[in-house]
Amino acid sequence: MNKEFFTRNRANLLKRIKDNSILVLFSGEAPQKSADEDYSFTPNRNFYYLTGVNREKTILMITKIDDKVSQTLFIEKADPVVEKWVGKRMTVEEAKEASGIDNIKLLDGFESVLGRYILSYDVKRLYLDLESRGWDSVPTRANLFARTVFEKYPQIKIKNIYHDICNLRVIKGEEEIVEIKKAIEITYEGIKSLMNNARPGMLEYQIEANFDYVLKCSGVTDYAFKTIAASGVNGTVLHYSKNNANTQDGDLILFDLGAQWKYYNADISRTFPVNGKFTERQKEIYNIVLKAMEDTMAVIKPGVPFSKLNEATKLSLAESLKKIGLINEDSELSKYYYHGVSHYLGLDTHDVGDGNTELKSGMVLTVEPGLYIEEEKIGIRIEDDVLVTESGYENLSKDIIKTVEDIEQFMNR
DSSP: HHHHHHHHHHHHHHTTSSSSEEEEOOOOOEEETTTEEEEEOOOOHHHHHHHHHHHHTOEEEEETTTTTEEEEEEEEEEEHHHHHHOOOOOHHHHHHHHHHHEOOOEEGGGGHHHHHHHHHHOOOOOOOOOOSSTTTTOOOHHEEEEEEEHHHOSSSEEOHHHHHHHHHHHSOOHHHHHHHHHHHHHHHHHHHHHHHHOOOOHHHHHHHHHHHHHHHHHHOOOEEOEEEEEEGGGSSSOOOOOOOOOOTTTTTEEEEEOOOTTTEEOEEEEEEEETTOOOHHHHHHHHHHHOOOHHHTOOTTSSTTHHHHHHHHHHHHHHHHTTTSOOOSSSGGTOOSSSOSSOOOOOSSSSOOOOBBBOOOTTTEEOOOEEEEEGTEEEEEEEEEEEOSEEEEEEEETTTTSSHHHHHHHHHH
């Protein structure tokens, strides 16, 4: 990813910012885990999308005063003593090269610079990323900063820029597609390693370890999400993540997993028999799920309502299950299929975007039908990552094997 990408993102956002305004965004900070240990740091994704900077305690400030734009990045001051313990801090040149911003200042001068702007100009608005996941969410740095600004400068209106940035993120640039494809490619290598090394009697996490090894060897530093490795009846629990059960001969194992590459994510699900051979019943249910995936993908094109995808999935699954006598009415499907078929994918695994809209070229989304028959200990989910194109769609993960025949051939060769 080059600095031109991030410069373009800021230019697009500036079109949504009114004159006589200031935008402030924070990169974030790793919270304390326990004692003197912190959780691993990962940058706020909206901040990263606009700067390309992945360092803690960094601040982006953009001013738009009398239609003149100024962009400043505030970074931590070099500290030779601290750097002996945790490594070098970002230099001015590194900040410029990553972000495309030439005006780099030290973090400890942020408040005074902001205060001078407010004193010198008729600043009417302060834009902040005020994302909040719920009433009980822990306040973010931006939330706390908004309170301080309101107390000090009550004449300034606080505006939430979160949704404007998210709307930009929904449509992926060519550079982003490259990174997502790379994440998918590494994920596939990990899946092949899982299939190659799976044997009945192994613990779920022992099979999972083959995926972990491939990702580490490929230079991946984080996962798209915590891997689901669910064998037997565990596969009927959507977010099962203990991954500590013994696999049995005849079990299916459902893997929902993904590599993260340069903060862009893959999200893939594959289900396969631990012993390399589907039973006839497993094959029957698996092919119903695979058909639902194909039927769902067939409706993907610009202009189609996002909700239409899940409708197509449910219609396909219900028709197939009625044919084999598992259900009699469409309304009974919810016993065996109880989640949506798609979500957006990008800098977040469940990426930002409105689910009550129409598909547009440049969107990346998942297609993940499933069936979960607890009484038969069968849990099957198949998931691919898809790019909406001008004429339809491109399956970005099409090379990852998923037919019964291909899986059995691969595992038994």
